[in-house]
Amino acid sequence: MKAVVVTTTGAPAGIAYADHPDPVPGPGEVLIAVEAIETNYPDLLVVEGRYQVRPPVPFVPGKGAAGRVAGLGPGVSGLALGQRVATQVEYGAYAERLCAPAALCYPVPDAIPLVEATAAVLAYQTAWFALTDRAALAPGETVLVLGAAGGVGIAAIQLARALGAGLVVAGTRGSAKHDAIRRAGADAITDLAAPDLREALRADVHRLTGGRGADIVVDPVGGAAFEPALRSLAWRGRHVVIGFAGGEIPVARTNYLLVKNIAVLGLQTSDYRDRCPEETAAAQAAIFRFMAEGRFRPVVSEVLPLHAFATALDRLRAGRAEGKIILTTEGHRP
Incomplete structure (x- = not known):
């Protein structure tokens, strides 16, 4: 699969759009075919090595994504292949495939496009x-x-x-x-x-x-x-x-x-995600319910292909984003 891979934090030459091994879902995990990826200011801190959680290199950055269930690990129930879900993780979202705990996979109502769904997670x-x-x-x-x-x-x-x-x-x-x-x-x-x-x-x-x-x-x-x-x-x-x-x-x-x-x-x-996954899931369901009711829509200022990740990070660094910048994979279905 294609992914954004960080081999050295803090150096522009240490991050690239490249081939990366496909993840395999373990017990309690879901494999997601990613279509839309949420960019956030903490992503910038992670790739620069300034965030409180520093993944071991090499790693794929990114804390939120949406797509379709492509595989279920042992013990997973309540989700189906092909189902649209959004998720949040500590890192790993800037990729065409992502494994996430089933408890952190949030069903996306049919009325909500995946670009908006991923903008409404973290x-x-x-x-x-x-x-x-x-x-x-x-x-x-x-x-x-x-x-x-x-x-x-x-x-x-x-x-x-x-x-x-x-x-x-x-x-x-x-x-x-x-x-x-x-x-x-x-x-x-x-x-x-x-x-x-x-x-x-x-x-x-x-x-x-x-x-x-x-x-x-x-x-x-x-x-x-x-x-x-x-x-x-x-x-x-x-x-x-x-x-x-x-x-x-x-x-x-x-x-x-x-x-x-x-x-x-x-x-x-992230403490709510890790300590209180049920509360986090309930919060996300309420957020999606507000959106489905037409109470609000996330402000998405720009949609870029995943390979243009550096442009998104530059926008975040300069404070030029109005709302969310979303990255999409080649598998995205508008």
Whole structure:
């Protein structure tokens, strides 16, 4: 099979589109004929050797894919050959064939194209658990989403709306991606490139909320936006830390947490996948149900062939993606 293979992390010459042995499903595993592959910012960190999980080389990167069941390992039931499924894995998705645990293979409703299905796995599960489990979103609450034009940002906007948020405020740098953010359902947009962001973000959020502040911050950015977002929280607000696309890992001043009775919460989505596969499957079923009902569709900014993976990674590195970039294999059926 063809796959993207990393032989040396951190070096452009160490990653290539090449032949790679076909995987064979073991006990409890499913072989998937991959058609669509989700690209994510963590993929970039993995191939550069900067992610918290470092696969042994050589390896195939990629954390999410969708396709059709092509084989069943011993002990697998409840899935059928040819069935459309989406999955998430630690790595291995940038390939024409992928083995995944059956518990992490999510049936895709007929109404949902596989390109959209794979766009709605990792980023949407991340946003789901950030809003429902970590932040315990209640109907009518205000949600501030940082990095709002990225994959997790768009997912958080759409899911916050679907889950009953009262006001969704999107934070992004500049105005180039405002149209995509508005299409996702944001009620208002605030500029994370504003001068004196420490004061400007709080002032903007307080203006939008009648002086109350945001109940929840969904933060895949970190960096310079962290403290201003923390200061924009309402009493008993919750700031969910998902990642550090802004580059810098920030530090919270705990006296501020005490004074405002606010909480900073961490989210490592792969822990839900590994520790709570049943909860993850239920979350994905709910996400697909919202999509099938027409509540939202993932924002897919670009669909590229798998061999153009470097272009996708360059887009992610430069922060030029509006929503998701999806890779497709030669076996993809539109």
